[in-house]
Amino acid sequence: MKRIIAFDFGQKRTGIAVTDPLQIIASGLTTINSENLIIFLKDYLKTEPVERFVIGEPKSLINQETHSSNLVKHYTGLLKQHFPDIPITMVDERFTSKMAFQSMIDSGLSKKQRQNKALVDEISATIILQSYLSSLN
Known part of the structure; x- marks a missing residue:
């Protein structure tokens, strides 16, 4: 099977998560500069x-819509333009940043580690992807 990739777009950074090939587990992949x-x-x-x-x-x-909606529309348009054969699904991302932060606390990360915004973005993308996978069941 093919993987599924999820994105948490931001002005500066984009968190990216991916499934395993069997599409069972969502895992953080990386955080990149959005322009890349x-x-x-x-x-x-x-x-x-x-x-x-x-x-x-x-x-x-x-x-x-929120102040981030236009940014998400922009990147969604780029994905459609560059990868027209890959379908796109939108998933409500409300509270994902708060959930990501809470999961960092629950994981025992230090206060300094929890201030890593790139890690928050990656975990948020993972939560978005897991939400999508859960909706399939």
């Missing part, structure tokens, strides 16, 4: 087959 996303994916796709992109969709508590 397409280059990173082109390299990644040379060695790993990908079935789907899952994107965290920012929504407010009242289910409206």
